[in-house]
Amino acid sequence: MTARRTAGPRPPLLLALPALLAIAFLMLPLVGILVRTRWSELGEHLTTPGSLEALRLSLVVSFWALGLSLVLGVPMAWLLARVDFRGKTVVRSLVLLPMVLPPTVGGVALLLGFGRRGLLGPFLDDAFGITLPFHTSGAVVAATFVAMPFLVISLEGALGGLRPGYEETAASLGATPLRVFFTVTLPMVAPGLIAGAALTWARALGEFGATITFAGNLPGVTQTLPLQVYLLLQDDPEAATSLSLLLLVVAMAVLVALRGRWTSGHAVRDAPHPTPGEDPVARAPEPDADALAPSAPAGRWSLHAEVTGFNELTLDAEPGTTIAVVGENGAGKTTLLRALLGLTPRAHAALRLGDDDVTTLPPHRRGVAWVPQDGALFPHLTALGNTAYGLRAQGTGRAEARSRARLWLDRLGVGHLADRRPAQLSGGQAQRVALARALAAQPRLLLLDEPLAALDQTTRARVRHTLRTHLAGFGGVCLIVTHDPVEAVSLADRVLVLAHGRALQDAPPAEVTRNPRSPWVARMLGRNAWPGTTTVDGLKLAAGGSVVVAEPVAEGSEALAIVAPEAVSLHREQPSGSPRNVWPGTVREITAAGSRLRVLVTSRAAADVVSEITPQAAAELAIADGTDVWCSVKATEITLVPL
Numbered sequence: 195m196t197a198r199r200t201a202g203p204r205p206p207l208l209l210a211l212p213a214l215l216a217i218a219f220l221m222l223p224l225v226g227i228l229v230r231t232r233w234s235e236l237g238e239h240l241t242t243p244g245s246l247e248a249l250r251l252s253l254v255v256s257f258w259a260l261g262l263s264l265v266l267g268v269p270m271a272w273l274l275a276r277v278d279f280r281g282k283t284v285v286r287s288l289v290l291l292p293m294v295l296p297p298t299v300g301g302v303a304l305l306l307g308f309g310r311r312g313l314l315g316p317f318l319d320d321a322f323g324i325t326l327p328f329h330t331s332g333a334v335v336a337a338t339f340v341a342m343p344f345l346v347i348s349l350e351g352a353l354g355g356l357r358p359g360y361e362e363t364a365a366s367l368g369a370t371p372l373r374v375f376f377t378v379t380l381p382m383v384a385p386g387l388i389a390g391a392a393l394t395w396a397r398a399l400g401e402f403g404a405t406i407t408f409a410g411n412l413p414g415v416t417q418t419l420p421l422q423v424y425l426l427l428q429d430d431p432e433a434a435t436s437l438s439l440l441l442l443v444v445a446m447a448v449l450v451a452l453r454g455r456w457t458s459g460h461a462v463r464d465a466p467h468p469t470p471g472e473d474p475v476a477r478a479p480e481p482d483a484d485a486l487a488p489s490a491p492a493g494r495w496s497l498h499a500e501v502t503g504f505n506e507l508t509l510d511a512e513p514g515t516t517i518a519v520v521g522e523n524g525a526g527k528t529t530l531l532r533a534l535l536g537l538t539p540r541a542h543a544a545l546r547l548g549d550d551d552v553t554t555l556p557p558h559r560r561g562v563a564w565v566p567q568d569g570a571l572f573p574h575l576t577a578l579g580n581t582a583y584g585l586r587a588q589g590t591g592r593a594e595a596r597s598r599a600r601l602w603l604d605r606l607g608v609g610h611l612a613d614r615r616p617a618q619l620s621g622g623q624a625q626r627v628a629l630a631r632a633l634a635a636q637p638r639l640l641l642l643d644e645p646l647a648a649l650d651q652t653t654r655a656r657v658r659h660t661l662r663t664h665l666a667g668f669g670g671v672c673l674i675v676t677h678d679p680v681e682a683v684s685l686a687d688r689v690l691v692l693a694h695g696r697a698l699q700d701a702p703p704a705e706v707t708r709n710p711r712s713p714w715v716a717r718m719l720g721r722n723a724w725p726g727t728t729t730v731d732g733l734k735l736a737a738g739g740s741v742v743v744a745e746p747v748a749e750g751s752e753a754l755a756i757v758a759p760e761a762v763s764l765h766r767e768q769p770s771g772s773p774r775n776v777w778p779g780t781v782r783e784i785t786a787a788g789s790r791l792r793v794l795v796t797s798r799a800a801a802d803v804v805s806e807i808t809p810q811a812a813a814e815l816a817i818a819d820g821t822d823v824w825c826s827v828k829a830t831e832i833t834l835v836p837l
């Protein structure tokens with residue numbers, strides 16, 4: 195047995211015993227069929243005209259039932275998984291009811307609903323001349339009634355497990371809801387759909403109770419294999435055993451096929467992965483962005499957005515501007531992006547891109563492309579298929595879309611990976627493909643949600659470089675949500691600081707670095723920021739101490755004293771001489787920051803003081819966690835920023 199191959203911990207006896215009993219309980223009846231089958235007569239039993247007719251009928255009925263279940267069940271599963279409506283619980287119970295209802299009761303209910311004297315029967319008879327009972331279509335209806343729930347449950351589960359990011363990204367690339375459903379949703383839930391379809395078919399094939407009650411037992415018309423097994427059991431038990439074996443084998447084959455092919459996700463497991471330690475991107479020559487850029491800007495679009503709701507702010511930007519959106523967790527960064535996409539009821543954006551007002555347009559018609567944090571590459575498409583997706587959705591022909599997509603992949607240095615699926619790409623490669631996909635869709639506004647967050651430091655630096663190069667050629671406005679100060683400062687023309695959904699500061703990086711408007715921004719940018727009230731010669735700190743500055747501001751207002759960590763010197767003895775700001779404190783933490791050390795000192799005067807010193811200085815000072823030190827800052831190194 196395969197379980198032996200993987201040696202795991204021994205299961206507890208108390209669980210293993212009943213489990214083994216359960217296996218025996220399920221196996222015994224099957225073994226009974228196998229043992230009692232007259233193998234010599236098997237061929238004869240299975241090829242009697244009656245058996246062949248019943249088999250034909252079973253196949254016809256079960257496939258029709260599967261078809262009907264797909265046509266009705268797929269939209270039903272979608273409705274249950276995706277749409278919030280009153281009475282959803284009742285509808286779901288209704289869908290599942292046939293699974294728990296005794297099939298004969300189901301048959302009675304079908305008779306009363308669709309039978310000759312049922313609610314709809316006379317109408318079907320008069321209008322279409324259809325009489326379901328004692329007709330093959332009746333057997334189809336009965337089989338569909340009991341089998342469809344398997345499809346709906348399986349598909350609803352698969353749809354519920356699909357993160358909305360994929361479908362939202364597809365919409366942002368220009369795909370209509372129907373296209374998204376057929377090109378993203380359905381392929382991504384294919385394993386669930388196929389498993390549900392197989393179970394539905396197997397259940398329809400084995401249907402007995404509802405069929406005999408509703409459609410009767412007419413040979414050649416409604417007498418399917420299970421009905422024949424039941425009849426034969428009285429007259430010819432050996433033949434009944436042979437037919438049972440046939441049904442058993444078919445059912446088992448379905449389950450085995452399902453396990454092998456559809457429970458392990460997409461069939462990309464066996465595809466070659468990049469050799470560990472060998473990054474194809476590193477080997478591939480970086481394409482010359484300028485040489486490839488000519489066709490890049492297909493237009494120039496400014497941005498004007500007035501956002502209301504959770505976010506309250508107005509954004510104006512010239513074409514080609516890159517804005518880093520920063521803020522604490524929960525500040526409203528994602529909500530702002532979703533408002534611009536038209537994807538959230540929590541905030542509304544009156545949005546103008548270039549000369550066009552796109553406020554009332556649905557997400558797929560706005561020209562706003564979104565790259566979510568994980569890239570959300572469609573796993574069932576290759577890198578090329580992903581990149582061509584937006585162009586195809588916007589009506590570009592297949593060949594043209596693919597050749598343009600290939601160009602974009604080349605531009606981003608991942609052209610050689612065009613035929614790979616996302617599962618075969620490294621994080622950095624996937625980010626580049628996601629970016630290529632967004633840019634290829636020719637958006638008028640580009641939204642990147644923490645594009646580099648998932649990458650390691652080395653890849654991050656490389657992808658950041660690529661990003662900067664390609665954003666330079668982008669003709670629209672680009673918003674990048676980030677928690678990384680290096681990203682904010684190095685990629686953006688402007689930094690938008692959000693707090694509680696509002697713009698706390700919106701200025702060039704240099705200005706934000708020099709004059710951060712909140713302690714959080716200062717800390718994010720690696721600066722000391724101590725709040726306090728201005729005095730004649732500096733600031734009285736909220737923490738208790740005071741600082742003297744070279745250029746005081748008007749007395750009595752709230753302000754932040756901003757100090758770069760490099761400007762804070764540490765001493766073991768109280769320094770004498772020029773620095774006018776000296777406080778005692780205790781070392782709380784020492785961390786590496788590039789080639790320097792970052793030392794956190796807690797002090798009664800300023801609460802937290804961060805100092806950056808060389809490892810050599812740290813060694814000379816012999817500091818460690820808990821060491822008492824003196825901090826000093828020159829008055830000229832302190833900037834006061836009014837709040």
Ligand SMILES: Nc1ncnc2c1ncn2[C@@H]1O[C@H](COP(=O)(O)OP(=O)(O)OP(=O)(O)O)[C@@H](O)[C@H]1O
Nearest residue numbers: 504521522523524525526527528529530540677692
């Ligand atoms: N669907 C929702 N329903 C209600 N409140 C929500 C919903 N989504 C987010 N919020 C709240 O709205 C606020 C802003 O959330 P948002 O996700 O925009 O923040 P963020 O700045 O992106 O945060 P983070 O840095 O953690 O990603 C938070 O207080 C959050 O709890």
